Amino acid sequence: MLGEYELRCVNCGRTYEADPWTIVCPHCGGLLEPVFRRKPLGVSWALFRTRKFGVWRYRELLPKVRPVSMGEGGTPLIKVDERLWIKFEGSNPTGSFKDRGMTVAVSLAREAGVRSVICASTGNTSASVAAYASRAGMRSFVVLPRGKVARGKLAQAVLHGAVIIEVDGPFDAALDVVMRVSGRESGLYPLNSINPWRLEGQKTLAFEVVDEIGVPDWIVLPVGNAGNISAIWKGFREMKELGLIDRTPRLAGVQAEGASPIARAFKEGLNQPIFTDEPETVATAIRIGRPVNWPKAFRALRESGGTVEMVTDEEILEAQRALGRMGVGVEPASAASYAGYLKLLGREISDDDRVVLVATGHALKDPDAFPFPEPVRASSVDEAVEKIRRLAV
Ligand code: AN7
Numbered sequence: 001m002l003g004e005y006e007l008r009c010v011n012c013g014r015t016y017e018a019d020p021w022t023i024v025c026p027h028c029g030g031l032l033e034p035v036f037r038r039k040p041l042g043v044s045w046a047l048f049r050t051r052k053f054g055v056w057r058y059r060e061l062l063p064k065v066r067p068v069s070m071g072e073g074g075t076p077l078i079k080v081d082e083r084l085w086i087k088f089e090g091s092n093p094t095g096s097f098k099d100r101g102m103t104v105a106v107s108l109a110r111e112a113g114v115r116s117v118i119c120a121s122t123g124n125t126s127a128s129v130a131a132y133a134s135r136a137g138m139r140s141f142v143v144l145p146r147g148k149v150a151r152g153k154l155a156q157a158v159l160h161g162a163v164i165i166e167v168d169g170p171f172d173a174a175l176d177v178v179m180r181v182s183g184r185e186s187g188l189y190p191l192n193s194i195n196p197w198r199l200e201g202q203k204t205l206a207f208e209v210v211d212e213i214g215v216p217d218w219i220v221l222p223v224g225n226a227g228n229i230s231a232i233w234k235g236f237r238e239m240k241e242l243g244l245i246d247r248t249p250r251l252a253g254v255q256a257e258g259a260s261p262i263a264r265a266f267k268e269g270l271n272q273p274i275f276t277d278e279p280e281t282v283a284t285a286i287r288i289g290r291p292v293n294w295p296k297a298f299r300a301l302r303e304s305g306g307t308v309e310m311v312t313d314e315e316i317l318e319a320q321r322a323l324g325r326m327g328v329g330v331e332p333a334s335a336a337s338y339a340g341y342l343k344l345l346g347r348e349i350s351d352d353d354r355v356v357l358v359a360t361g362h363a364l365k366d367p368d369a370f371p372f373p374e375p376v377r378a379s380s381v382d383e384a385v386e387k388i389r390r391l392a393v
Contacts, residue, residue, distance in 0.1 A: 090362030123153030193227025206235025254340030329363030
């Protein structure tokens with residue numbers, strides 16, 4: 001099923017036959033990366049454009065499987081001005097970019113005969129896992145940090161029938177649970193971003209951006225477990241290797257100040273993160289202290305000439321409001337993209353750079369993130385009409 005690929009360890013360099021159940025390097029425990037055994041032939045923008053916009057448009061560059069699909073990807077690239085765009089991942093079937101990866105990993109799992117899947121999650125992964133598992137006729141188990149998952153995301157996990165396990169502690173503790181309990185023995189297939197096939201799907205965001213506007217100068221995105229930044233860089237790297245583009249953008253990761261293991265390390269010039277066991281931020285999606293994909297992310301930053309910025313919760317909420325006033329509704333973690341962009345503009349990012357901000361998740365995911373002002377109240381139709389007339393002058 002995966003014959004066109006092999007898995008290469010990013011730590012020790014050993015290669016393995018691609019198997020859905022080989023999640024980390026059997027030799028050193030390092031992260032694995034799917035690489036094509038042979039250069040995929042016949043790929044071109046013209047071929048891609050014969051198909052509808054979305055993840056599977058680029059199927060020559062994905063595992064050859066029968067897709068478990070709900071129309072993921074193909075999200076709007078909203079133009080803000082002549083040089084700024086927002087890739088609105090809130091338009092995915094479950095409202096976040098996770099669906100790009102889930103369609104690929106769940107398709108593989110189905111072909112491998114998997115009956116139950118599991119993930120740890122700050123919320124969006126659990127919503128996506130629950131939905132795609134149900135679609136594929138599988139059971140799902142989601143392990144969540146107790147009290148720290150936004151209401152919309154929890155509602156989705158419930159709606160799609162996941163078994164919900166809450167642990168005391170941050171996301172990182174929930175991921176420890178998954179790493180211990182998943183595997184061939186238990187039959188529980190892990191769907192966190194440590195699963196390389198998830199990232200294989202997520203790389204298509206890079207393809208879509210280029211498909212629409214060519215290669216931008218910067219891609220700015222929030223960083224939590226550091227899967228997405230790794231996936232998007234893989235997408236650009238592959239396009240370059242295949243001659244589909246002749247240059248690559250720089251990547252700017254953004255972390256919340258209270259959960260910034262990579263940003264802090266980057267500022268100090270270290271080549272590994274400064275882990276924290278007590279991450280804290282209003283952007284609960286990226287409330288992660290020990291990002292597992294850090295080796296891939298550091299490579300993406302190094303190879304792309306990128307950077308990592310840190311923003312405060314106040315800056316995140318201000319950016320969320322600003323986007324809201326432009327008609328773009330994103331959850332706090334996604335607003336970190338815009339907050340980080342505003343900080344980098346005039347420094348690393350120059351005025352005439354073309355920039356794409358990745359808005360990773362929909363505003364409806366987390367309706368408790370912002371205060372609701374007192375509404376104008378009226379006890380009758382007449383009073384409502386009267387009050388509106390006065391407000392409208
Ligand atoms: C909206 O759902 O980790 O750096 O468990 O939901 O690839 O982890 C979510 C992450 C950014 C960070 N924006 O992406 C989870 C989870 C939103 C997110 C991120 C997440 P990664």
